Amino acid sequence: MKIQCNTHLLSEVCSTVQRAVSQKSTLPAIEGILMQTKNSKLLLSGYDLEMGISTSIDCKTEKEGSIVLNARLLCDILRSLPAEKVSIQVDEHNLCRIHSGDVDFSLIGLPADDYPELPSVSGGYNLNVKQAVLKEMIRQTIFAVSTTDNKLVHKGIKVEVFEGNLRLIAVDGFRLALRNEPISYTGDELSFVVPSKTFVEVMRLSSSEEENIVLNVGKRIVSFDIGGYSLVSRLLEGEFLKYKSTIPNTYSTLANVNLRLFTESIERASLIITNKNKSPVRCIFDEDTIKISSTTALGAVNDRIPAKIEGKRLEIGFNNTYLLDALKVCDTDEIRVELNSQISPIIIKPLQGDSFLFLILPVRLKSE
Secondary structure (H helix, E strand, O other), X not given: OEEEEEHHHHHHHHHHHHHHXXXXXXXXXXXXXXXXXXXXXXXXXXXXXXXXXXXXXXXXXXXXXXXXXXXXHHHHHHHHOOOOEEEEEEOOOOEEEEEEOXXXXXXXXXXXXXXXXXXOOOOOEEEEXXXXXXXXXXXXXXXXXXXOOOOHHHHEXXXXXXOOEEEEEEEOOOEEEEEEEEOOOOOOOEEEEEEHXXXXXXHHHXXXXXXXXXEXXXXXXXXEEEOOEEEEEEOOOOOOOOHHHXXXXXXOEEEEEEHHHHHHHHHHHHOXXXXXXXXXXXXXXXXXXXXXXXXXXXXXXXXXXXXXXXXXXXXXXXXXXXXXXXXXXXXXXXXXXXXXXXXXXXXXXXXXXXXXXXXXXXXXXXXX
């Protein structure tokens, strides 16, 4: 292989592809980036056997070929090169010479045949979603993905497609995040679970407000075409929580409250809560006021904010972090808070519509 291409561009795409490369493996090849030439293009792939990222850039090709180079070392070298152009030459013994300006590196690579083939989706279902929309939907649910659940399926986000609606759901045993968005889709209903790591990369690759992401959904594999990159991922298998039965459909107390005021008040109450000084935030919903307080070994704080409240008076406690995580991803000025009792989950919704729903389990309060 003998090629020449733009140094900065190659460095940029290698750094992106590297994010799918295994950091440590018994298979040396998957610690590397696969480089192949085809029709004046340089194809680059990273794959850790669970998720893969691939792309291509223009190059001047004098001789076709392929090689696998250690991803970390390759990216470090490319970032250090001084000249605008870089030449890469590989001989029959997989000795790779990288030349830029007055700099020469020689690396021992691996044959491309050692690299596992990236999976692909055949005969799947196609979805088109705007990059900005899917990125925001992921941001508003990924915080609730479990990091400790023994069920691997809960370490991902469930995706449901039905009746022209796209829904993302995440749960972790203490809270639930749900996000709805209408889409143009008339095919079969779909339900699958995408690893959170994959969706993190979808967010990082999504930079356009108007361009679409093309999803191709198979039985065990999903692929995303995003702005010149192709991301492929295995789906998580197992029985996801039957989440609909966990969402209360009635309430005894309803509060409509300004999101900014509520968030800022919970943040103030959180200032005296630390890992060493844990305590729930106490909220009292009563007579068009939410009283918010917390008490720890560091001290105490009391606050109140106005709200439009219907129903019975209710005193309830929350993990401050769980409540803030939900409040910070709400995208409306006012929110609707539905409650039933001290031991029943709180529901946070927009005043109008059903674009999001957050459920948080309360924390039992000690008597003062």
